[in-house]
Amino acid sequence: xxxxxxxxxxxxxxxxLPKREVSFDSEASSYDFSLQQSAKLKAVLGFDRRxxxxxDVTCSDLVVAGFEALSRDxxxxxxxxxxxxxxxxxxxxLIPGTSYVIHGRLGLRxxxxxxxxxxxxxxxVVGLTTAFSLLNQKAIRRxxxxxxxxxxxxxxxxxxxxxxxxxxxASITIVDATSDESLIYGNIKVxxxxxxxxxxxxxxxxxxxxxxxAIPEIDANGNSRALDNLVMRGDAVFNFVMKEVPTMIHxxxxxxxxxLSQVDxxxxxxxxxxxxxxxxxxxxxxxxxxxxxxxxxxxxxxxVSIPAVLCTNFEASYFEQPRVMCLAGFGVGLTxxxxxxxxxxxxxxxxxxx
Amino acid sequence: MDKIIAELCEIFEVSELPxxxxxxxxxxxxxxxxxxxxxxxxxxxxxQIDAARLQKFGSINEFAQHVxxxxx
Numbered sequence: 001x002x003x004x005x006x007x008x009x010x011x012x013x014x015x016x017l018p019k020r021e022v023s024f025d026s027e028a029s030s031y032d033f034s035l036q037q038s039a040k041l042k043a044v045l046g047f048d049r050r051x052x053x054x055x056d057v058t059c060s061d062l063v064v065a066g067f068e069a070l071s072r073d074x075x076x077x078x079x080x081x082x083x084x085x086x087x088x089x090x091x092x093x094l095i096p097g098t099s100y101v102i103h104g105r106l107g108l109r110x111x112x113x114x115x116x117x118x119x120x121x122x123x124x125v126v127g128l129t130t131a132f133s134l135l136n137q138k139a140i141r142r143x144x145x146x147x148x149x150x151x152x153x154x155x156x157x158x159x160x161x162x163x164x165x166x167x168x169x170a171s172i173t174i175v176d177a178t179s180d181e182s183l184i185y186g187n188i189k190v191x192x193x194x195x196x197x198x199x200x201x202x203x204x205x206x207x208x209x210x211x212x213x214a215i216p217e218i219d220a221n222g223n224s225r226a227l228d229n230l231v232m233r234g235d236a237v238f239n240f241v242m243k244e245v246p247t248m249i250h251x252x253x254x255x256x257x258x259x260l261s262q263v264d265x266x267x268x269x270x271x272x273x274x275x276x277x278x279x280x281x282x283x284x285x286x287x288x289x290x291x292x293x294x295x296x297x298x299x300x301x302x303x304v305s306i307p308a309v310l311c312t313n314f315e316a317s318y319f320e321q322p323r324v325m326c327l328a329g330f331g332v333g334l335t336x337x338x339x340x341x342x343x344x345x346x347x348x349x350x351x352x353x354x
Numbered sequence: 355m356d357k358i359i360a361e362l363c364e365i366f367e368v369s370e371l372p373x374x375x376x377x378x379x380x381x382x383x384x385x386x387x388x389x390x391x392x393x394x395x396x397x398x399x400x401x402q403i404d405a406a407r408l409q410k411f412g413s414i415n416e417f418a419q420h421v422x423x424x425x426x
Contacts (some may be wrong), residue, residue, distance in 0.1 A: 041386055161385055221385045234385070235392055235405040242396045279395055 003186035005132040010341070011174040012075060012348035015311035016066040017298060018053045018290050019353045022207040026166050031160035032222065041164070043263035050167040050299025058092040059148035060101045062170035065354045067106055067144075076174060078106060080157050083113040085130055087123040087303050088191035088284040089332070090150045092117070094204075095354055102146065113140070116205060120198070121269045122188075123147050123303025124173075125339055128327075131175040131187050141316045145173040149302040151230060156201055158224030165272055171307035174347075182322075187248050188337035198332040204316075237331060238275060244336050245328060246282045252326070256340040262285060263340075265314070265321040270294035270305040281309050281317015285339025293344040303329070311349045319346040358418050361398070365390045373415040377408055400426030 024047040028038050041047045053062070063086070070076035086099040093101070097116030102108075113134070119126045124147055131143040148170035155163045180216035202213035213227040225231060253260060266289055268276060276292035279285075293307055293314040301308055304325050330336035358374050366382040375393075377383050389402040390404045395401040399421055 037384060037386070042388060044390075235389060238389060238392060239396070239402045239404060242393075243402060274389070276392070278397060282397065 001188055002251070003129060003188065004186045005129070005184040005186065006181060007177055007179070008132040008135045008184065009176055009178040010128075010345055010346065011176045012316070013174075013307045013311055013350070014066045014075075014172040014348065015304070016062045016170040016172075017308075017351060017353050018051045018057065018062070018168055020054060020199045021051055022050055023049050027164070029125075030157065031164070033160065039131045044274050045165065046293070046295040047164040048296045050152075050165070050295075051169065052166075052299070053150050053168045055153070057150065059086075059088050059090060059098055059170060060092050061152055062168075062354065063098075063102050063146050063148050063172065063207060066170055066172045067098050067102075068351055069350075069352045073350075077349075078108060080142050081108060081112060081144050082117065083131070083134050083143040084146065085115045085117065085127050085134075085143060086096075086110065086146045087119050087127040088146075088148045089118055089120045089123075089302065090148075090154065098148070099146070107340075119300040119332065119335065120149065120151075121139060121271070121305070122329035122333065122337045123149075124269075124306040124334040125188065125327060125329045125337035126335070127303070128173070128175065128339060129337070130190065132175075132184060134176065135177045140178045143175045144278035145175055146223075147171045147173070147307060149304060151302055152299075154228075154230045156223070157231040158216060159229065159335060161221060161223055161234055165295050165300045166230075167295075168300045169301035169302045169308055170303040171297065171311070173307055175187065181253070182342050183256075184342070185252055185340040186338065187252045187255070187274060189244065189248065190336070191240070191244075194240060194334035196234065197233045197240070198230070200228070200230050210301040214336045219243050219261055229278070237271070237334075240334055241271070241330050241336075242278060243274060243280065245279060245330050248336055248338055249283055249326065249328060252340050258324060258340060262324055263326045266290040266308050266326045266328070267309045267313075268328045270300050270309065271331070272300070285327045300305065305329070311351050314349060316346045316349045319343050355418055355422065358421055359414075361394055362391070362414065365394065371414060373413070373418070374413050376411065376413060395421065399424075
């Protein structure tokens with residue numbers, strides 16, 4: 001589906017990373033890989049360093065710290081927020097939505113809209129399109145889009161396919177109404193047939209967590225995980241991404257009347273460097289225009305990956321002149337979405353470590 | 355035929371590959387190599403295949419025949 005927006009701009013992005021870093025080297029012995037396999041996994045899939053929260057840290061903890069830092073640094077007056085969108089797959093509670101918990105902890109004003117969206121890998125694109133839509137309301141001039149995930153808490157210790165790449169993070173993106181008339185183009189698609197390619201089987205209403213759902217079982221690839229844990233069919237995701245994402249990007253650029261070579265940067269979701277390299281090759285994007293080192297340095301932080309790429313690979317000063325950016329997220333759902341956006345005069349692209 | 359076997363040798367980092375065995379019979383067979391084979395088929399042969407299907411081929415020879423007759 002082609003989308004089009006006007007009158008909205010990204011003002012600034014605050015990334016929040018847990019200080020706690022774990023390395024693949026320190027965990028490799030628990031996965032039963034050979035030395036040769038470990039070396040190859042590090043080189044190809046980017047198994048290296050990742051940031052994870054402590055066992056009792058939640059999304060709202062990261063997000064509240066991020067908002068408090070923005071407020072303290074004079075970058076954001078919390079009273080100017082008209083809407084708060086929280087995109088997460090790892091909410092603090094089943095009920096209520098995490099946006100309300102954050103609203104309460106920050107003491108935000110009553111005259112605003114709170115919204116929770118359950119999305120992961122495409123969560124920044126889905127969240128931004130929602131923020132842009134809300135800005136059509138006269139009463140909504142500023143939206144805080146929060147992306148937050150602590151997926152490390154759901155990944156089994158013995159899941160050697162997924163655990164070495166999973167990182168935790170949160171981001172706060174301030175989206176403002178603007179009189180600037182430049183258009184933002186978007187494209188979103190869904191294939192719900194693949195809803196079980198990335199999932200946590202137990203914990204919702206279908207399978208309540210109990211002593212049985214906590215017992216790990218070993219699969220054909222040597223992964224040990226329980227129904228309470230994240231399960232990801234990596235090969236299914238890879239094939240879907242290679243089939244759908246290049247087509248989507250071509251369609252997005254055509255719709256926006258922009259040639260591939262005119263795009264200044266491609267900030268894509270970060271499943272692993274292998275998949276990003278294959279995507280860049282298939283699209284014909286020069287590797288230096290598509291950052292792909294997030295997994296290696298910080299881990300794949302799900303819906304936070306795109307803002308994390310922007311905050312760790314670009315300076316705000318880079319956007320003093322307008323830059324044409326192509327953002328794309330793809331995964332859980334299955335969903336794939338992209339945006340073609342002119343980013344300029346970005347007030348801040350900050351990284352806070354907590 | 356020789357080309358795809360050479361490409362598989364490169365992925366598995368071996369100089370020779372027994373073509374009458376199944377993928378999972380190879381000591382080098384693991385999920386990363388499976389992903390590398392899947393990526394090779396996508397980029398060089400225009401074929402999309404999942405890991406479970408790869409393991410169903412009766413032999414690497416049968417796999418190679420399938421790839422050559424289904425390439426796009």
